[in-house]
Amino acid sequence: EDKVVQSPLSLVVHEGDTVTLNCSYEVTNFRSLLWYKQEKKAPTFLFMLTSSGIEKKSGRLSSILDKKELSSILNITATQTGDSAIYLCALLKGSGGSNYKLTFGKGTLLTVNP
Amino acid sequence: DTEVTQTPKHLVMGMTNKKSLKCEQHMGHRAMYWYKQKAKKPPELMFVYSYEKLSINESVPSRFSPECPNSSLLNLHLHALQPEDSALYLCASSPDGWGQGSGEQYFGPGTRLTVT
Numbered sequence: 168e169d170k171v172v173q174s175p176l177s178l179v180v181h182e183g184d185t186v187t188l189n190c191s192y193e194v195t196n197f198r199s200l201l202w203y204k205q206e207k208k209a210p211t212f213l214f215m216l217t218s219s220g221i222e223k224k225s226g227r228l229s230s231i232l233d234k235k236e237l238s239s240i241l242n243i244t245a246t247q248t249g250d251s252a253i254y255l256c257a258l259l260k261g262s263g264g265s266n267y268k269l270t271f272g273k274g275t276l277l278t279v280n281p
Numbered sequence: 282d283t284e285v286t287q288t289p290k291h292l293v294m295g296m297t298n299k300k301s302l303k304c305e306q307h308m309g310h311r312a313m314y315w316y317k318q319k320a321k322k323p324p325e326l327m328f329v330y331s332y333e334k335l336s337i338n339e340s341v342p343s344r345f346s347p348e349c350p351n352s353s354l355l356n357l358h359l360h361a362l363q364p365e366d367s368a369l370y371l372c373a374s375s376p377d378g379w380g381q382g383s384g385e386q387y388f389g390p391g392t393r394l395t396v397t
Contacts, residue, residue: 198384199383199384201384201385208369208390209389209391210324212388215384215385255323257384259384261380267379267380269326271323271325272323
């Protein structure tokens with residue numbers, strides 16, 4: 168059975184801290200790993216990591232895929248209160264057609280205090 | 282236009298009502314999705330339309346009926362719902378068809394549904 172496990176489940180930090188969120192997975196036919204940020208409403212797409220694109224960066228956020236360890240980390244440097252959200256990891260597997268599947272982890276709740 | 286829109290934002294309906302949720306995107310995306318999300322849980326995939334054809338139905342009860350009238354529109358028809366169906370219903374789209382590309386999805390703001 169496919170597994171997507173995020174850790175920690177929740178995290179409280181102070182503004183300016185650096186945080187690392189983890190996502191580990193067990194899937195066959197890995198295709199891509201996706202990171203989303205969800206505040207009060209809908210998830211917002213952050214990064215997509217694939218075998219040909221294992222490292223992404225955007226401003227204070229960066230993410231790395233470790234295909235050997237079957238995991239990914241999401242780093243946020245110099246955190247701000249606006250970074251407070253649930254961060255979701257999702258795995259896309261399959262070679263196409265009916266075996267294509269997207270599985271979400273349970274998310275990490277990040278709280279950044281002033 | 283670079284967003285996914287959903288209407289209504291909120292919906293309260295009785296168990297005998299019939300209502301519809303609407304989703305629209307004008308980004309030329311090839312796949313559209315319906316998700317259900319309960320509080321403090323990740324989104325659960327319900328349906329996938331790819332190139333306007335239903336590709337995935339994740340064993341969703343028949344009281345939920347999806348429809349894709351054209352490549353920009355996705356509806357979810359609701360009938361005889363139960364109180365446990367109360368949730369945030371999210372629509373998403375992705376540039377590539379289902380089974381193609383790398384799966385990045387762009388979500389709409391959701392419809393908060395309450396079944397009384």
